[in-house]
Amino acid sequence: MAAIEHLREVETFQGLGEEILTEIERLAEEKRFTTGERLFKEGDTATHLWVVEEGTIDLRFDLPGRETSEEATLSSVAADKIFGWSSFVPPYKYKLSAYCASDQCRVLAIERNALRDYLTAHPEIGYQVMAAMLQVVGRRFDRLQGTAINAPMAR
Amino acid sequence: MISLDFLEQVDVFKNLDDSQLSAIQERAEAVEFKKGDCIFVQGDNATDVWIAREGDVELRTEDPAAQKDARAASPSFLSKTQVFGWTCFVPPHTYRLSGYCGSRTCKVIRLKRESLLAIFEKDAMLGFKVMDYLVQTVGKQFEELQDEIARNRGIEMMSQW
Numbered sequence: 001m002a003a004i005e006h007l008r009e010v011e012t013f014q015g016l017g018e019e020i021l022t023e024i025e026r027l028a029e030e031k032r033f034t035t036g037e038r039l040f041k042e043g044d045t046a047t048h049l050w051v052v053e054e055g056t057i058d059l060r061f062d063l064p065g066r067e068t069s070e071e072a073t074l075s076s077v078a079a080d081k082i083f084g085w086s087s088f089v090p091p092y093k094y095k096l097s098a099y100c101a102s103d104q105c106r107v108l109a110i111e112r113n114a115l116r117d118y119l120t121a122h123p124e125i126g127y128q129v130m131a132a133m134l135q136v137v138g139r140r141f142d143r144l145q146g147t148a149i150n151a152p153m154a155r
Numbered sequence: 156m157i158s159l160d161f162l163e164q165v166d167v168f169k170n171l172d173d174s175q176l177s178a179i180q181e182r183a184e185a186v187e188f189k190k191g192d193c194i195f196v197q198g199d200n201a202t203d204v205w206i207a208r209e210g211d212v213e214l215r216t217e218d219p220a221a222q223k224d225a226r227a228a229s230p231s232f233l234s235k236t237q238v239f240g241w242t243c244f245v246p247p248h249t250y251r252l253s254g255y256c257g258s259r260t261c262k263v264i265r266l267k268r269e270s271l272l273a274i275f276e277k278d279a280m281l282g283f284k285v286m287d288y289l290v291q292t293v294g295k296q297f298e299e300l301q302d303e304i305a306r307n308r309g310i311e312m313m314s315q316w
Contacts, residue, residue: 061305063312071312074305088287089294095301123280130286131244131275137290138245141297144304145251 003030003108006053009080012132020125027115028108033100038068039107041097046087048109050098052079055105059083059096068099075144076101085137087112157183157208157264165206165236167288175281182270188261194254201243201250204271206264207233213257214239232257241289243268 007013007021007028016024030053033039039050042062050057060072074096077083086094092112119126159176162168168179185208188194194205197217205212215230231252233239242251248268275282 061309063309072305072308074301074308085290085294086298089291089298095298096305119283123283127275127279127282127286130283130290133290134241134286134293135245137293137297138242141293141300142245142251144297144300147304 003028003053006051006080006108010051010082011136012082012129014132015128016125020122023118024110024115025108027118028110031107031109033105033107035100035103035105037100037105039098039100039105040084040094042094044094046084046089046092046094047112048084049082049087049112049115050084051082051108051110052077053106053108054079055100055102055107057083057105057107058099058101060099062097068097070101073101075140082136085133088116088133156180157185161208161236165238167206167238167285167292169288170284171281175278175284178274178278178281179266179271182266182274184265184267186263186265188256188263190256190259190261192256192261194256194261194263195240195250197250197253199250201240201248201268203240203265203267204238204243205240205254206266207235207237207239208262208264209235210256210258210261212237212239212261212263213255214252215255217253230257238289238292241293244286244289 004018004021004025007024008016013021013024028051031039033055039057057077058070058073059075059077060068061074062068063072083098084094086092119129157180159173159180162176162179162183163171168176171179188210194212195201195203212233213230214233239254240250242249271285275285
């Protein structure tokens with residue numbers, strides 16, 4: 001499946017025309033990882049918005065002096081979903097580390113500054129993408145809040 | 156009528172030019188509440204986005220399960236120029252908390268979602284700027300909650316070592 005086919009399925013880019021998706025594809029670089037490999041670490045400058053093309057990405061918190069483990073996974077991201085939207089939230093730092101959790105992971109890394117420049121230059125697209133992004137972030141926030149309430153944290 | 160001077164202080168409208176602020180102004184309705192008045196109820200159809208002008212707006216959960224969790228049960232207080240009710244832009248378009256007036260009086264601005272969406276359609280740059288700001292606001296709230304969950308889960312993990 002070509003990168004553009006995945007972009008078409010991503011919540012934030014659904015409904016965009018072929019030409020626009022091709023432009024966004026140009027801003028993206030395809031990367032491959034194998035199980036256990038880290039894509040970025042917590043605290044890194046969030047320079048990219050990521051799309052999973054194949055496999056599963058675990059988002060984990062790091063514990064000082066410890067190897068990463070599945071126990072530290074806060075969420076898993078499957079094909080055609082985005083992650084790394086900290087690249088749109090000041091201070092633009094990744095808040096968790098991302099690891100390839102399947103045998104193979106294929107992802108698209110979309111350069112944040114280039115994407116923002118493109119959206120600003122084409123505000124009709126920018127509006128559509130950011131409105132969809134708000135829905136993604138809002139839904140995930142609701143889910144996260146539900147998780148926290150169903151499994152209350154030690155205080 | 157809400158002044159442009161006030162609107163330009165509202166974070167979500169910063170970076171808007173005067174014509175964009177005027178478009179918002181035309182659709183902004185000033186509403187006043189007294190202490191204890193309910194502004195909206197959790198689960199209600201979220202038709203409006205709100206901005207605090209004066210007084211303290213209290214956001215709190217009505218969910219009995221959430222009330223058992225100290226963090227979720229703690230009300231949030233919003234003060235001048237803060238935006239609330241952003242879930243009107245997120246399906247299923249229901250308020251996720253209830254809003255009450257927490258001070259002697261509360262002056263707020265009500266903006267109907269449908270009229271905002273109509274001006275965003277006409278002026279996409281305005282829509283882009285507002286949505287961009289809301290992504291930052293909601294994203295920040297998400298990250299704060301995620302940090303807290305990670306911190307607590309980390310403490311639990313370390314206590315088992």
